[in-house]
Structure formats: structure tokens, C-alpha cells
Amino acid sequence: MAQRVGKRTLRMDTPVSIRSSAGVAGHKEAEGPVGADFDVTYTDDTLGKPSWEKSESALQYDAATLALAKAGVSPEDVGVMLAGDLLNQCIGSTFGLRSLGIPFLGQFGACSTMAQTMLLGALLVDTGCTDSALAVTSSHFCSAERQFRLPIEYGGQRAPTAQWTVTGAGAALIDRSGCGCLIKSVTIGKICDLQIQDVNNMGAAMAPAAADTITAFLRDSGSSPRDFDMILTGDLGFIGSDLLIDLMRQEGFDISDLHADCGKIIFDRERQDVHAGGSGCGCCGSVFCSHIMKRLRSGELKRILFVATGALMSPTSSQQGESIPGIAHLIELSC
Amino acid sequence: MAQRVGKRTLRMDTPVSIRSSAGVAGHKEAEGPVGADFDVTYTDDTLGKPSWEKSESALQYDAATLALAKAGVSPEDVGVMLAGDLLNQCIGSTFGLRSLGIPFLGQFGACSTMAQTMLLGALLVDTGCTDSALAVTSSHFCSAERQFRLPIEYGGQRAPTAQWTVTGAGAALIDRSGCGCLIKSVTIGKICDLQIQDVNNMGAAMAPAAADTITAFLRDSGSSPRDFDMILTGDLGFIGSDLLIDLMRQEGFDISDLHADCGKIIFDRERQDVHAGGSGCGCCGSVFCSHIMKRLRSGELKRILFVATGALMSPTSSQQGESIPGIAHLIELSC
Numbered sequence: 001m002a003q004r005v006g007k008r009t010l011r012m013d014t015p016v017s018i019r020s021s022a023g024v025a026g027h028k029e030a031e032g033p034v035g036a037d038f039d040v041t042y043t044d045d046t047l048g049k050p051s052w053e054k055s056e057s058a059l060q061y062d063a064a065t066l067a068l069a070k071a072g073v074s075p076e077d078v079g080v081m082l083a084g085d086l087l088n089q090c091i092g093s094t095f096g097l098r099s100l101g102i103p104f105l106g107q108f109g110a111c112s113t114m115a116q117t118m119l120l121g122a123l124l125v126d127t128g129c130t131d132s133a134l135a136v137t138s139s140h141f142c143s144a145e146r147q148f149r150l151p152i153e154y155g156g157q158r159a160p161t162a163q164w165t166v167t168g169a170g171a172a173l174i175d176r177s178g179c180g181c182l183i184k185s186v187t188i189g190k191i192c193d194l195q196i197q198d199v200n201n202m203g204a205a206m207a208p209a210a211a212d213t214i215t216a217f218l219r220d221s222g223s224s225p226r227d228f229d230m231i232l233t234g235d236l237g238f239i240g241s242d243l244l245i246d247l248m249r250q251e252g253f254d255i256s257d258l259h260a261d262c263g264k265i266i267f268d269r270e271r272q273d274v275h276a277g278g279s280g281c282g283c284c285g286s287v288f289c290s291h292i293m294k295r296l297r298s299g300e301l302k303r304i305l306f307v308a309t310g311a312l313m314s315p316t317s318s319q320q321g322e323s324i325p326g327i328a329h330l331i332e333l334s335c
Numbered sequence: 336m337a338q339r340v341g342k343r344t345l346r347m348d349t350p351v352s353i354r355s356s357a358g359v360a361g362h363k364e365a366e367g368p369v370g371a372d373f374d375v376t377y378t379d380d381t382l383g384k385p386s387w388e389k390s391e392s393a394l395q396y397d398a399a400t401l402a403l404a405k406a407g408v409s410p411e412d413v414g415v416m417l418a419g420d421l422l423n424q425c426i427g428s429t430f431g432l433r434s435l436g437i438p439f440l441g442q443f444g445a446c447s448t449m450a451q452t453m454l455l456g457a458l459l460v461d462t463g464c465t466d467s468a469l470a471v472t473s474s475h476f477c478s479a480e481r482q483f484r485l486p487i488e489y490g491g492q493r494a495p496t497a498q499w500t501v502t503g504a505g506a507a508l509i510d511r512s513g514c515g516c517l518i519k520s521v522t523i524g525k526i527c528d529l530q531i532q533d534v535n536n537m538g539a540a541m542a543p544a545a546a547d548t549i550t551a552f553l554r555d556s557g558s559s560p561r562d563f564d565m566i567l568t569g570d571l572g573f574i575g576s577d578l579l580i581d582l583m584r585q586e587g588f589d590i591s592d593l594h595a596d597c598g599k600i601i602f603d604r605e606r607q608d609v610h611a612g613g614s615g616c617g618c619c620g621s622v623f624c625s626h627i628m629k630r631l632r633s634g635e636l637k638r639i640l641f642v643a644t645g646a647l648m649s650p651t652s653s654q655q656g657e658s659i660p661g662i663a664h665l666i667e668l669s670c
Binding site: 001002004008010050051053054080084086087088089090091094095097098101102103104105106107108109110116120123124127128129130188189190191193312313314315316317320322325327 | 336337339343345385386388389415419421422423424425426429430432433436437438439440441442443444445451455458459462463464465523524525526528647648649650651652655657660662
């Protein structure tokens with residue numbers, strides 16, 4: 001049974017671990033700096049499907065079934081599945097995972113979904129509510145562009161502060177086996193709204209939420225940034241990452257040489273023309289579940305914080321003049 | 336720590352209860368058969384806001400703050416907030432609840448959200464992850480019509496099998512105080528897809544999921560429908576309810592004289608021209624959190640099953656020829 005530490009952090013009481021994980025990604029991501037670490041990459045981002053939404057569902061299916069196959073676990077042996085995505089009414093998850101027949105709790109955390117699903121999965125496993133939980137998320141550049149901005153056929157110009165939605169998915173199978181990488185503790189995020197309204201600068205809207213959650217964890221647990229090999233956010237990109245480092249300094253924590261961001265890692269800024277970096281649920285989903293998990297398993301990384309951030313907005317809320325509230329959920333991992 | 340019973344049911348180990356709840360609703364709902372039981376009703380469904388989406392957010396805010404006020408609990412004393420709605424990217428919840436400052440886990444279960452949020456809240460409370468959880472959901476006729484069907488100004492004709500999205504919200508504060516009505520156990524739903532494609536007949540799409548979850552609970556717990564005063568679904572409406580009774584009969588259970596449905600309860604079919612009944616997250620949200628909770632607290636109802644159903648589709652998935660997968664989550668209550 002998870003132990004409460006401070007106000008918002010929960011420490012696992014059992015050896016809750018990420019028994020297996022899988023990250024899949026599109027052709028542009030395959031050409032990026034961590035392309036070789038993805039479990040599967042696709043040369044054709046349609047994945048042979050007749051619509052981008054169906055392609056995104058296929059990404060989730062592939063990531064989920066691959067994570068299960070790696071652990072030798074069949075769907076009927078999984079207790080609960082937690083998944084979400086950016087598409088209206090989370091259809092990437094529903095249609096991607098419906099054939100698995102696993103009890104399902106749909107999650108919406110925008111780009112924080114990979115951390116939110118793993119966080120809830122870890123709590124349900126640690127407390128014995130289930131023996132295993134599957135956490136899944138995805139995004140697709142083409143389904144996101146047409147839903148949130150413009151259909152790609154328009155060839156609209158992108159702002160320098162805009163991020164590039166990743167075509168990819170991540171899945172993690174969580175159980176109490178102690179095999180793989182341990183989830184030590186989690187911190188649930190709060191909605192932070194600093195009245196940022198620029199939909200082409202999501203990093204700025206999400207950075208305050210990341211700073212709030214990381215600060216809450218460090219204070220709750222009495223730990224220092226130095227206790228970790230890496231503080232990994234997803235997906236603040238280049239602009240949001242700089243802001244986070246400034247905000248953390250204001251809180252009295254220097255994370256400048258420990259901080260990494262999935263939105264910065266996934267693309268080569270010079271070579272790939274992605275402006276402020278990668279974004280989308282599938283960005284930290286795919287990077288965490290492949291590249292980062294590989295480095296944790298090899299021992300290159302030993303103790304990290306994974307903090308996924310989400311912008312809780314819709315095109316409708318922005319058209320109605322609303323600001324962009326952010327949220328960030330945190331997972332402490334140790335290998 | 337919740338005890339597993341059978342394959343999919345979890346029985347609470349502590350006196351997890353709905354300490355307080357609030358249901359708010361619009362003017363049409365106020366004129367319906369249970370109108371007098373809502374905590375607040377509005378004569379102006381805009382709630383004084385400049386857009387229907389903002390009106391829906393205001394419904395959630397009102398229900399949430401009223402539930403807290405009834406218990407004399409301030410937002411800073413609530414451990415976690417679980418909420419979701421039907422709007423794209425769940426903006427009803429984000430913008431309605433952002434000012435409360437409570438750690439937040441966004442949920443997407445379509446119209447099953449009231450049960451999904453209470454289910455997760457009950458598990459987090461029972462296992463000691465938090466002392467209290469706030470479960471909230473909403474829907475608004477006008478925001479739903481323009482997002483899922485047509486702007487109401489078009490005056491489009493409705494199919495006889497179509498349901499009427501309720502303007503309303505429900506909120507329940509869950510803790511271990513044992514005050515109020517006890518949550519005894521929960522069953523997590525599976526995605527059920529019988530390839531129904533008619534978006535004007537959601538009841539038919541959701542009935543198989545309700546039958547699946549109720550059957551799983553009855554088998555897991557070894558109980559019979561006769562052990563309950565009511566098996567309450569939300570929101571199958573008139574057509575889905577008839578189907579559920581047939582499907583349950585095929586499973587060997589006669590629930591015909593125990594079954595009630597929030598979509599049937601909330602409107603007067605003859606007088607209010609709602610065709611197949613009410614629907615939307617706010618239908619069972621508002622009916623359960625006011626009318627049903629009132630009957631439970633008065634002792635008129637002693638032991639019930641609350642089974643909220645959701646249709647996990649979007650206009651995009653339907654336009655692309657997809658079927659409508661359903662899901663249903665169950666909560667066993669006793670007063």
C-alpha cells in the first residue's frame with residue numbers, strides 16, 4: 001500500500017516495476033537522434049490505414065501488443081489498461097485497444113498522459129487492486145495537425161515557437177515482479193494556469209506546471225536534484241525547457257545540467273526543421289518507453305525523474321479567448 | 336486495501352463513503368419528474384456565460400463547490416480530483432475546476448464518467464493513497480449538440496431513437512468517514528463493440544457493455560439481482576434499457592422489475608419530447624448525485640448497483656465508418 005510522503009507524493013510499498021515497454025515511431029522520428037532505439041519505426045506513416053486517426057490507433061495497438069509480447073504476457077492476464085490521447089474523445093485509444101479485451105479506464109492528460117497512465121497503473125498495482133496494468137498513449141503528426149491546426153495539405157507556415165507533434169506511441173506493462181525498472185514514487189499534478197494564450201507556444205504554457213510538480217516532489221521527498229542522474233520532462237521543447245530551468249532556479253533548485261526533455265531529444269533541431277522541438281502524447285510516450293528505458297536497463301541511467309507535461313486546451317477554448325492551463329505528473333524511477 | 340473478488344470486481348476494505356454529493360441541472364431537467372431533487376437548477380441555461388462550453392464549465396464548478404460546501408470541506412483538504420466530460424479535450428472539466436487547486440487526474444469515459452471517476456476515487460481512498468477524492472462530470476445540451484450533431488440554430492430533426500443530452504453536472508466527495516452512503520465494491524468495464532454504427536441509437540451501442548459488466552459483477556460477487564433494491568443504469572434510455580433486460584435474460588438474470596435508467600428517469604417522455612430519453616455525462620451525473628443519493632440517504636433505497644455506460648466514439652470515427660464501442664463501469668452502494 002502506497003505511503004504518502006508530504007502533501008502530494010506517494011511512495012510505493014512493493015517492488016512495482018516497468019516489466020516491459022515498447023516505443024514505436026514514424027519515419028521522421030526514425031531519422032532523429034534516438035531513431036535507432038525505437039522498437040518499431042514505419043517508413044509509411046499511414047501504417048496502411050485509410051485515415052490518420054486509424055493510423056494513430058494502429059500505433060497504440062502495435063506499442064501495446066509489443067510491450068505484452070516482450071513480457072510474454074497475454075492480454076487476458078492484464079488486470080487493467082489505462083490509455084489516452086489527444087484526439088477528440090480519445091479515439092486513438094478506444095479504437096486502438098478495443099480488441100484486447102482488457103478492463104479499461106480512459107485517461108485524459110493531454111501530453112502528460114504517459115506519466116498519468118503509469119502513475120495510476122503503479123498505484124493500482126502497488127495497492128493490490130490489480131496484478132498488472134498496461135499504460136498506453138500515442139499521437140500522430142497528421143491527425144493532430146488537422147484537428148488542432150490546419151490540414152497538412154494547406155501547407156500552413158509554422159511559428160518559430162511551435163512544436164512538432166510526434167508520430168509515435170508508447171506502452172508500459174507495470175507489475176510487482178520487480179523485473180526491469182522500479183517505480184519508486186509518484187506525484188500527481190495540479191492544473192497551473194499562468195494565463196498564457198499563445199497556442200503556438202505550448203512549452204511556455206506547460207513549464208509552470210512542470211516546475212510546480214518537480215518542486216512539490218523535491219520538497220515532499222526531501223531530495224535534491226543531485227540525487228538524480230536526469231530530470232526528464234516531456235514535452236516542453238526548447239523554449240519551455242529554458243523557462244523551466246529559470247522557474248526552478250526561482251524555487252531554489254538548479255537543474256540546468258540534469259535536465260533533459262523528450263521534445264528536445266527526439267529531433268535534430270538543425271537538420272529536421274522542427275522549430276521548438278517535438279510534442280504530443282506520443283513524444284514522451286515513445287522516447288520514454290524505448291530510448292530512456294533502454295538507458296535505464298543498461299545501467300547508464302540509475303535514478304531519474306520522469307515528468308510529462310500536458311496543455312489542457314482545445315481549439316474551441318482557444319478560439320473563445322481562453323488561456324492554456326498546464327499540468328505535469330511525475331514518476332520517480334530507479335534501476 | 337481493496338480485496339479482489341473474482342476476475343474484475345474489487346471490494347472495499349474500509350468504510351469508503353460518498354460523504355456529500357450535488358447535482359445541478361438546466362431548465363428542461365428542472366421541469367422533469369425529478370426536477371425538485373436537484374440541488375440547483377437554472378432558469379437560464381447559459382449560466383450567464385458567453386459560450387455554451389463556458390456554461391458547461393460553470394455547471395461543473397457549481398456542482399463541485401456545492402458538494403464540498405455540504406461537507407464543510409475546503410478544496411485544499413481534498414487529495415485528488417477526478418473529472419471528465421464529453422467536450423473535445425475535456426475542457427468542461429479543465430476550465431470548470433482549474434481554480435480549485437486540487438491535484439487532478441482527467442478521465443475520459445464518455446457518459447460512463449460519473450461511475451469511472453467515483454470508482455477510481457473509491458479505490459484511491461480505500462487504499463490510503465488519499466483521504467478524499469472529488470468525482471465530477473457534466474454535459475450541456477447546447478455544447479453537445481453543436482459538437483456531436485448540428486448547432487441548435489439549424490433546427491435539425493431528431494430520430495425517434497435519438498437521446499437528449501442533459502444540461503447538468505454531478506459531483507461526489509468520497510472519503511473513509513463512513514458518513515453517508517457506502518461504496519461497497521466496484522467493477523471496471525471492458526470495451527464492448529457489437530458493431531452498432533447508428534449514432535442516433537447510442538442506447539443500443541451501450542447496452543451490451545452494461546450487460547457485460549453487470550454479469551461480471553453478479554458472477555464475481557456471487558450475488559443475485561434480488562439482493563438489490565435497484566439496478567440503475569445511465570444512460571441507456573428507453574431503447575437501450577429494453578435491450579439490456581433482454582441481454583441479461585440471455586445471461587440467466589431477470590432484472591426487469593429492478594432496473595431503472597437515469598435517461599428514463601430524468602424526463603417525462605410524453606410531455607417533454609425527448610424521444611429515447613436523456614443522455615450525456617451530466618444525465619446520470621446529476622440524477623445519481625441528487626435524486627438517487629437522496630433516496631439512498633432517506634432509506635427508501637438500501638442497496639443498489641449504479642452502472643454508468645459510455646459510447647466511446649467521436650464524430651470523426653463515425654464519419655470514417657467506425658462502429659460505436661461501449662463501456663460500463665459499476666459501483667455497488669449500500670446505505
